[in-house]
Amino acid sequence: MSSSSQTGSAAPQDPMAKGLGIFSFALGIPQTLAPGRVNRLIGVKDDAKGRMLMRAVGVRELAAGVGIFTDRRPTPWIWARVAGDTIDLALLGSALRNRSRSQTRTLAATGAVAGAFAADVIDGVRLSRASSANGSTPEQAPEQPVQVNAAITVRRDRDDLYALWRDVEGFPDFMTHLEEVRSTGPNASHWKARGPLGTTVEWDAEITDDVPGERIAWRSVEGSKIDNSGTVRFVTAPGDQGTELHVEMRYSPPAGAVGATIAKMFGEEPGIQLKDDLRRFKAIAETGEVVRSDGSPEGPLGRRQLKQRPAHPQPDEEVAGASTNGGGS
Amino acid sequence: MRATVWSGRNKVSVENVPDPKILNARDAIVKISSTAICGSDLHLYDGYVPTMRKGDILGHEFMGEIVETGSDVTNLKVGDRVVVPFPIACGACNACAREMFSLCENSNPNASTAEKLWGDSTCGIFGYSHATGGYAGGQSEYARVPFADVGPIKIESDLSDEQALFLSDVFPTGYMGAEHCDIKPGDIVAVWGCGPVGQFAIASAYLLGAERVIAIDRFDYRLTMAHEKAGAETINYEQASVREALREMTGGRGPDACIDCVGLEAHHPHPAVYAYDRVKQATRMETERGHALREAIFNCRNGGTVSIMGIYGGFMDKFPIGAVVNRGLTIKTGQCHVHRYLRPLLERIEKGDIDPSFIVTHRMSLDDASTGYETFKHKQDECVKVVMTP
Numbered sequence: 163m164s165s166s167s168q169t170g171s172a173a174p175q176d177p178m179a180k181g182l183g184i185f186s187f188a189l190g191i192p193q194t195l196a197p198g199r200v201n202r203l204i205g206v207k208d209d210a211k212g213r214m215l216m217r218a219v220g221v222r223e224l225a226a227g228v229g230i231f232t233d234r235r236p237t238p239w240i241w242a243r244v245a246g247d248t249i250d251l252a253l254l255g256s257a258l259r260n261r262s263r264s265q266t267r268t269l270a271a272t273g274a275v276a277g278a279f280a281a282d283v284i285d286g287v288r289l290s291r292a293s294s295a296n297g298s299t300p301e302q303a304p305e306q307p308v309q310v311n312a313a314i315t316v317r318r319d320r321d322d323l324y325a326l327w328r329d330v331e332g333f334p335d336f337m338t339h340l341e342e343v344r345s346t347g348p349n350a351s352h353w354k355a356r357g358p359l360g361t362t363v364e365w366d367a368e369i370t371d372d373v374p375g376e377r378i379a380w381r382s383v384e385g386s387k388i389d390n391s392g393t394v395r396f397v398t399a400p401g402d403q404g405t406e407l408h409v410e411m412r413y414s415p416p417a418g419a420v421g422a423t424i425a426k427m428f429g430e431e432p433g434i435q436l437k438d439d440l441r442r443f444k445a446i447a448e449t450g451e452v453v454r455s456d457g458s459p460e461g462p463l464g465r466r467q468l469k470q471r472p473a474h475p476q477p478d479e480e481v482a483g484a485s486t487n488g489g490g491s
Numbered sequence: 492m493r494a495t496v497w498s499g500r501n502k503v504s505v506e507n508v509p510d511p512k513i514l515n516a517r518d519a520i521v522k523i524s525s526t527a528i529c530g531s532d533l534h535l536y537d538g539y540v541p542t543m544r545k546g547d548i549l550g551h552e553f554m555g556e557i558v559e560t561g562s563d564v565t566n567l568k569v570g571d572r573v574v575v576p577f578p579i580a581c582g583a584c585n586a587c588a589r590e591m592f593s594l595c596e597n598s599n600p601n602a603s604t605a606e607k608l609w610g611d612s613t614c615g616i617f618g619y620s621h622a623t624g625g626y627a628g629g630q631s632e633y634a635r636v637p638f639a640d641v642g643p644i645k646i647e648s649d650l651s652d653e654q655a656l657f658l659s660d661v662f663p664t665g666y667m668g669a670e671h672c673d674i675k676p677g678d679i680v681a682v683w684g685c686g687p688v689g690q691f692a693i694a695s696a697y698l699l700g701a702e703r704v705i706a707i708d709r710f711d712y713r714l715t716m717a718h719e720k721a722g723a724e725t726i727n728y729e730q731a732s733v734r735e736a737l738r739e740m741t742g743g744r745g746p747d748a749c750i751d752c753v754g755l756e757a758h759h760p761h762p763a764v765y766a767y768d769r770v771k772q773a774t775r776m777e778t779e780r781g782h783a784l785r786e787a788i789f790n791c792r793n794g795g796t797v798s799i800m801g802i803y804g805g806f807m808d809k810f811p812i813g814a815v816v817n818r819g820l821t822i823k824t825g826q827c828h829v830h831r832y833l834r835p836l837l838e839r840i841e842k843g844d845i846d847p848s849f850i851v852t853h854r855m856s857l858d859d860a861s862t863g864y865e866t867f868k869h870k871q872d873e874c875v876k877v878v879m880t881p
Contacts, residue, residue, distance in 0.1 A: 315585065317584055438602075449581045458624070472496075472544045474508040475508060
């Protein structure tokens with residue numbers, strides 16, 4: 163039905179991060195499954211509370227391990243390990259103050275955690291430095307142009323969809339970060355996007371390629387604060403399923419406040435944001451409007467996924483507030 | 492209005508919330524006359540379905556009277572009596588064009604959440620977590636129904652609420668489970684689970700021409716209903732070996748088709764086997780307890796069909812894929828494409844082929860919803876189905 167991707171390296175390329183990730187799993191699995199045995203091994207109190215605590219520590223380890231292996235950027239997860247080590251050292255410290263238990267074992271465990279702590283800090287600092295220096299790093303350097311691709315199939319003719327997309331003033335109906343797009347000439351338009359804290363950023367764009375029913379390409383004009391470009395291709399889908407839209411967008415994030423606006427515009431996960439925009443486009447093309455729910459009154463919207471409203475009707479004024487993003491028909 | 496809201500694990504309460512409003516031009520507002528608690532609501536109640544929020548209105552089996560319509564709804568008018576299908580479907584996308592309404596591509600505004608969980612999104616569903624849209628449900632006085640020009644079916648005969656209500660979910664769900672089995676003359680169908688969906692799967696298998704249907708459960712009162720009302724032979728798995736009984740009853744072949752109407756909270760008669768999945772589920776190392784499905788797969792005839800209608804949400808361990816592959820089994824499943832079955836099943840009810848009200852064991856006021864959930868969950872008082880009236 164739809165797909166999206168964005169450029170960037172898969173995690174983790176860094177061998178030390180990989181090692182720490184494996185270490186997280188090796189520690190987290192016994193801690194979660196056999197918390198009592200781990201407690202006895204390291205000589206801390208093995209009661210119901212102690213087991214619960216050990217299991218919680220295990221879950222945290224597993225989460226860090228999963229994060230290191232699945233996130234494109236392992237650095238925050240390495241720092242999460244550092245934070246976890248600090249908690250463990252505090253817990254072991256309090257166990258050591260309690261003289262009734264096996265102090266030798268607890269001391270040995272404290273030594274091991276201190277070692278892991280050092281390794282985590284070293285790797286965290288190294289990765290953070292490397293990414294800010296823009297060297298050959300496991301992270302995507304922020305200065306590189308960001309390219310996002312997404313595709314979606316819409317049950318309408320190519321010509322209809324081309325016409326809908328060619329009407330640039332309708333973009334804010336499905337691209338949620340846009341406040342207004344105004345046509346200023348046959349191939350020229352003025353764009354206004356929402357930024358953080360009520361700020362806006364504006365730029366002019368021109369259509370650089372326009373083949374009716376096939377493709378449209380656009381880019382910001384030279385000298386714009388925001389260097390961005392995009393292409394949409396319309397391809398007949400096989401088997402009477404309508405039309406495939408293949409969209410490619412590219413932008414170079416500048417520094418400073420404008421950069422922050424751009425980052426916000428494309429969201430934490432640009433691939434997901436573009437795809438949600440395409441879902442809204444598809445909904446408008448196929449059903450005439452973007453469906454709204456109590457949990458997501460704006461329709462598909464990336465940032466709303468994390469901040470769902472409860473699924474019950476909202477008071478009047480809140481519904482009215484949401485409708486500015488509601489999509490046209 | 493009053494509505495049944497999820498207030499955390501094993502807790503629902505009836506609270507006052509704002510009345511629903513028209514949010515889209517194709518919406519309608521329904522004043523609810525009857526609403527039921529579904530077995531899948533229990534998975535939400537028990538906290539096994541992720542992406543629930545406190546304050547979510549539950550319920551996806553409801554019917555009532557149209558009290559308001561959006562500007563683009565022309566097929567319904569105020570005063571119409573309707574049953575609302577639980578999947579929300581637009582009627583215009585490729586999935587709807589294929590009549591796979593529960594896979595509608597436009598009705599789930601939280602599609603990206605569902606995509607992370609399952610690889611791609613499903614339709615929106617009333618009162619069924621935020622991964623399926625974050626829609627308010629129908630265990631309430633009123634409900635907003637999106638795409639009202641596509642979903643609700645008008646009831647123009649004098650059927651009672653209890654005869655029509657189960658068109659919303661459990662009757663079509665059981666029917667689709669039986670339809671998956673591609674039943675031929677002489678076929679023997681086994682059904683795991685004798686809750687409402689299981690009862691309708693049994694009845695539907697007979698409607699579709701099954702020679703015999705064998706029902707499997709551990710509660711005698713549910714097996715009695717399956718036998719007396721739906722016509723099944725029965726096996727109580729706590730009293731007999733399912734495998735031996737099925738082999739005996741099918742001349743050593745195994746059932747031609749097996750329908751799982753149990754889902755992710757299955758039980759197993761052996762405490763150690765049950766504990767294995769229960770512990771893994773409790774520590775979130777798997778999301779499903781797969782005892783019923785494993786048994787259905789293991790016992791199906793070579794080359795037969797396993798139809799999964801019980802609800803699963805994530806990941807199961809010890810899935811017997813070797814049995815599926817080496818013995819050439821076909822697995823068919825899916826959330827029911829209710830819209831597809833509304834008209835033909837309504838006709839079946841109106842003709843008197845089946846009276847779906849036989850599953851109702853408890854009737855109560857909406858205000859007693861929390862009693863309804865507890866009674867249904869713990870199978871107290873021989874509970875099979877709870878119907879509530881606002």
